[in-house]
Amino acid sequence: MDVVSVKNLVKRYGNTIALDHFNMSIAQGEVFGLLGPNGSGKTTAINCIFQLLTYDKGEIELFGQPMSPTRYDLKRRIGIVPQNVAVFEELTVRENIDYFCGLYIEDAKQRRTCVEDAIGFVGLEDYVKHRPRKLSGGLLRRLNIACGIAHKPELAFFDEPTVAVDPQSRASILEGIQRMNAEGMTVVYTSHYMEEVEDICSRIMIMDKGRTLAIGTNAQLKVMTGIGERIEMDVLSLPEAARAKVQGLECVQSAEYDGRVLRIVCSSGQHNVADVLGVLRTFDMQPGRIWAEPPTLNDVFLEITGRDLRD
Secondary structure, three states: OEEEEEEEEEEEEOOEEEEEEEEEEEEOOOEEEEEOOOOOOHHHHHHHHOOOOOOOEEEEEEOOEEOOOOOHHHHOOEEEEOOOOOOOOOOOHHHHHHHHHHOOOOOHHHHHHHHHHHHHHHOOHHHOOOOHHHOOHHHHHHHHHHHHHOOOOOEEEEEOOOOOOOHHHHHHHHHHHHHHHHOOOEEEEEOOOHHHHHHHOOEEEEEEOOEEEEEEOHHHHHHHHOEEEEEEEEOOOOOHHHHHHHHOOOOEEEEEEOOOEEEEEEEOOOOHHHHHHHHHHHOOOOOOOEEEEOOOHHHHHHHHHOOOOOO
16 A cells, blocks of 8 residues: 555645646555755645645545544644654653654553653653753754654655754664664655665655656666766776777776776676776786775765755
8 A cells, every 4th residue: 555645746836836747656564765966846845735835736544544634633643843843842851752743642551652752762861851952963953853753644744854864863763763664654855865765765766846757776776877887997007099999888887097097887798897898908918905885875866866965
């Protein structure tokens, strides 16, 4: 069953089309990565799904049922962790989590259990009496997550949850998201850190200008774009004829030489390094250091959108 189904969604701001017949489906149990440059329509799409924005046309279903502004029964099954930390400075850690959990769960006994579970889940047991201003950036992010998931939602949206946190907190947050997913939560994840998306997302959508540009697993997206590995070889005195011969290989997209290092971009293939070495040997050349790297998700994003998400 699709937990989220969006069909032909159109949203206009005056003459500007923010979502242009946008489609998205997310299956139960996925960790779904949603990527796009600033202004691509990600936030607009999410706000339309939550019914926080009206839209011009389209269909939105959650858990197989039509979504509307008054479908509080569906909204109780959703959690959101916003990019900007949204907690109350005058409340303690425990009080903040209890407040947000109380928006969904009225029963006091059940709420206490959920709050304690959330505190333990994000590792804030030693900070329950602290107020947010006393917490580090990483601990604040953990509190933000606890407030968003304390009511144990079936579907959770994480918007840049690891921005400006230390590596240890980032690892803890990602491990927590993976644990929640393993326990049955469907996750929608947005981030500018491509390595995070590669590590935890089962499927990834790249969107821009309000449209879906590509969707698939990490491996499928790389095959889809035809991007192969990048190769560097330390070579002394490479003749132009050798460089041209390397450039002429079927697998090679570009070959540049700066007087010391031969840098090659290849299409997908299994024997790219061997093919290049074969050419160099015909010129009686044996390179020194050889370095090869498969394409990254950022390479794919740049190829599809023409923009670097990290910029």
